[in-house]
């Protein structure tokens with residue numbers, strides 16, 4: 001019997017692993033380059049977002065000095081891309097910084113995406129405390145109901161956003177026959193997709209700042225108080241499995257891109273060679289990177305680095321979400337991955 005071949009794939013977190021405060025961590029660029037030299041496909045998976053993947057790829061290319069393509073970048077909202085056939089023709093309400101989040105939504109194929117501010121422009125009386133911005137124009141489907149809400153990035157105008165979301169996610173909306181699907185009736189409202197459940201994040205400010213998850217929890221409280229029914233949220237972002245399923249899909253794509261073979265050739269090679277696949281998830285945050293990789297399936301190995309959130313040198317591993325491997329930095333993490341022979 002032929003020996004099975006070990007195919008390695010790597011998911012790299014960005015902040016706290018490759019960059020710190022926008023600056024490249026020592027040795028990080030070279031470490032990533034070593035993955036390429038060893039023909040190990042890799043993608044970047046970050047809970048950041050709010051821009052198009054092409055913009056983030058450009059930024060990483062500039063900072064790391066290696067060529068990063070958009071398909072290698074998975075931000076918290078990137079899996080929304082897979083919803084594009086479902087909502088290609090629908091009016092989708094996009095929450096997050098304007099216009100970059102709207103542009104990201106349009107780039108995924110949501111042709112009738114509508115920002116919170118477009119919605120305000122088409123329903124001027126929706127928020128009595130303020131007029132819509134005079135430069136905002138209505139969406140391409142101004143009179144049609146919103147079919148799904150997607151939070152791409154941090155809400156920036158909570159009062160306006162909470163009011164509009166409370167309206168469009170109201171159970172009363174399902175009286176519109178076009179929205180009264182079995183799926184919506186079971187849920188009690190139209191779909192609500194959230195791309196990051198984190199409550200806080202770190203910035204240059206000395207204390208953590210609220211992010212998307214904080215908005216959702218505050219909104220959930222208000223929604224349930226007002227509508228007297230539960231709010232059902234579809235999450236993506238790390239540590240949710242959807243992020244790792246998407247990463248697996250992109251890593252296979254990346255393997256084909258770097259090897260230059262077609263999908264069919266790759267499958268043939270795999271079945272001939274008795275191929276075994278191992279996916280490594282490298283990150284600095286036990287609660288998202290390590291928990292996510294640990295629960296993504298038995299082919300996954302988590303690698304915790306000490307250059308970000310987990311920086312306690314006296315701790316051998318994280319107590320709540322222990323990683324398969326703990327390394328000082330990305331340089332050591334890449335060495336561990338290259339040396340891995342499938343023993344664990």
Ligand SMILES: [Mg+2]
Pocket residue numbers: 013014015016017283284285308
């Ligand atoms: Mg991180």
